[in-house]
Amino acid sequence: NAGVMQNPRHLVRRRGQEARLRCSPMKGHSHVYWYRQLPEEGLKFMVYLQKENIIDESGMPKERFSAEFPKEGPSILRIQQVVRGDSAAYFCASSASAGNMDEQYFGPGTRLTVT
Amino acid sequence: AQSVTQLGSHVSVSEGALVLLRCNYSSSVPPYLFWYVQYPNQGLQLLLKYTSAATLVKGINGFEAEFKKSETSFHLTKPSAHMSDAAEYFCAVSIMNRDDKIIFGKGTRLHILP
Numbered sequence: 296n297a298g299v300m301q302n303p304r305h306l307v308r309r310r311g312q313e314a315r316l317r318c319s320p321m322k323g324h325s326h327v328y329w330y331r332q333l334p335e336e337g338l339k340f341m342v343y344l345q346k347e348n349i350i351d352e353s354g355m356p357k358e359r360f361s362a363e364f365p366k367e368g369p370s371i372l373r374i375q376q377v378v379r380g381d382s383a384a385y386f387c388a389s390s391a392s393a394g395n396m397d398e399q400y401f402g403p404g405t406r407l408t409v410t
Numbered sequence: 411a412q413s414v415t416q417l418g419s420h421v422s423v424s425e426g427a428l429v430l431l432r433c434n435y436s437s438s439v440p441p442y443l444f445w446y447v448q449y450p451n452q453g454l455q456l457l458l459k460y461t462s463a464a465t466l467v468k469g470i471n472g473f474e475a476e477f478k479k480s481e482t483s484f485h486l487t488k489p490s491a492h493m494s495d496a497a498e499y500f501c502a503v504s505i506m507n508r509d510d511k512i513i514f515g516k517g518t519r520l521h522i523l524p
Contacts, residue, residue: 299453328511328512330514335516336516337502337514337515337516337517338500338512338514339514343511351511386454388454399456401446401453401455403452404451404453
């Protein structure tokens with residue numbers, strides 16, 4: 296049973312370009328969470344999605360960032376017009392059900408570097 | 411609001427010595443508490459979690475943590491450190507019966523000295 300998959304593992308973008316980060320949850324999981332880890336910091340919650348719905352986006356920056364989890368295919372975190380401050384590791388996690396009794400399984404992360 | 415404070419961004423212990431990583435939390439409602447480990451260039455792996463059952467929680471790789479409500483602490487311990495324990499450790503809190511975010515501490519990097 297494959298774990299949470301994220302691609303690409305490393306992404307380099309120039310300022311002003313768009314970054315698309317993909318997350319395929321574990322088989323049977325319909326709940327996806329995105330976190331951002333800045334250097335020397337812990338993970339910060341960004342957004343929680345279920346299939347086709349955004350449940351909680353309280354951690355998402357108000358501009359340039361968006362997320363989706365379509366009925367078919369992976370969850371996408373999209374960052375438009377990237378800036379240097381967007382350089383970070385972005386982690387996706389998935390769980391089988393709502394409620395935090397159920398463990399969130401983390402992917403290996405995508406390390407975004409903005410030059 | 412919930413928060414987590416990890417004391418010490420770097421901790422060094424000798425191989426075979428006791429590991430103690432400190433975590434204090436703040437929560438106005440009963441919390442769930444977690445310890446995660448992150449090896450270089452990998453995602454987070456759950457070590458253990460407290461969910462209001464036993465206050466002493468045993469996890470993988472010989473780690474355990476004790477929930478102390480009076481001290482608002484959830485320190486992580488292991489009796490004898492192994493070289494393979496070198497990693498970054500994150501304490502985290504979430505709210506019981508909520509279905510979303512986990513609040514993470516800033517992490518403690520554990521170094522094992524030969």
